[in-house]
Amino acid sequence: MKIIIVGAGEIGKHLAYVLSHDKHDVVVIDKSGELLEHIKEHLDVMTIEGNGSNIDCLIKAGAKSSDILIAVSGNESTNVVSCQIASHLGVKNTICRLDSKDFFSEKENFLPETLKIKNIIIPLHEAVRKILNVLDNKIVTERILFTNPNAIMTAFEVVPSSPIAGARIRDLSNIEILSHIRFAAILRDRKHIIPNGDTIIVPGDRIYAAGNKDKVQDVVDWNSTDNCRIRKVLIAGASRIGATLAKELYKMKYEVRVIEKDPKKAADFLDEIKAGVMVINGDPTDKDTLAESGADTIDAFISVMDDDEDNILCGIMAKEVGAKKVIVTTSKAEYAGIIPAISIIDCGFSKSIIAVNTVLRVLNLVSESMRVDAILSRANAFILEFTVHPESHVCGKRISEIKFPLSAVLAMVFRKGEVLSASGGLILQSEDVVVTITERDKISKIEPLFCRRSIFGL
Incomplete structure (x- = not known):
């Protein structure tokens, strides 16, 4: 298929990588020649320096003969207009990245289909959902959903007290609770292992258990200890994702604190959140500040600042201070391969990979x-x-x-x-x-x- 990608940032770059490797004909448009040059050096794709919301630029990219346009630039207006023009030029399938649902209005009957936009994605909401999906239990590191709503694949960490720690998989076949699910993969020392009957499960393994949602949850609960439940959460960063996450957690009856370095952002966040969430003005990358914020007493620490390196550093220090579960987000897809090497970080989510998925x-x-x-x-x-x-x-x-x-x-x-x-x-x-x-x-x-x-x- 012929696919146009508007935006050569982290999401656009990773999409170009995946789609070009799957033998699709990919064209990437961006205003930044530097970003496009980086893509050309590593991928066999066509690049055009220009504005993706400009009709001449889209025609030059071949929109009249393209099958799909994916607008994932950092500018909502550019993405919306790109998709609208692409539909006008005959592109049958468009997908538009937005920061929130607020761009359109059901009340005013101003909807994506009004502009002939076929699909909308909101990466921020997807990232929040990913984080919420692993917050019910300390040992859960990832949950993946499927077209069948009754199915799930849950990754959980094997703790020393787990009933399956040290067991050979073939010896677990007669255990009733395991008879309806499958251990589909194991992540051990950053390596992806396909388990067989002779595989011995060791503490620290990340097991991907697949099957019916209720049956998989039974297995997770069976491997959990009494102190695995999460109730108290500390969020580093009053970013858009931090604000959305704090609101959702508060609705779900979690005890939530947010620490933000910038005084204005902290004050604005406090005004927005109104009540129920404690907002602390301080530097999350400072160990003393983390300790004073109660990082040693919380069940989960989530770092969602705008700087990837700060998130990783913050996560490491929070664990050293005493946080029981540490979750960090990054924008660069490359960090998805680095975070597993930092064993004290329990969960790492790449926002760009989430968007690409x-x-x-x-x-x-x-x-x-x-x-x-x-x-x-x-x-x-x-x-x-x-x-x-x-x-x-x-x-x-x-x-x-x-x-x-x-x-x-x-x-x-x-x-x-x-x-x-x-x-x-x-x-x-x-x-x-x-x-x-x-x-x-x-x-x-x-x-x-x-x-x-x-x-x-x-």
């Missing part, structure tokens, strides 16, 4: 048989959904009979709304949706298994 889910443009659910931020792995074609290689076969690449694992199967564990004896049926974890370079070997076979059986 959101775009990929919305577009679902890889193929008719496959959709991308997520790019794991802590491992070089993709989570994919494949639909079984009735004339495919795998239809009618037991999972144990199918030859998959060694680095790929079937996590679960969706069948008529039901979530099934991908056990070896399960026979795949037409229209089953199979969730798989694999590395990027193995995707091309897996997808043909689920597609219609050619006349030559290839």
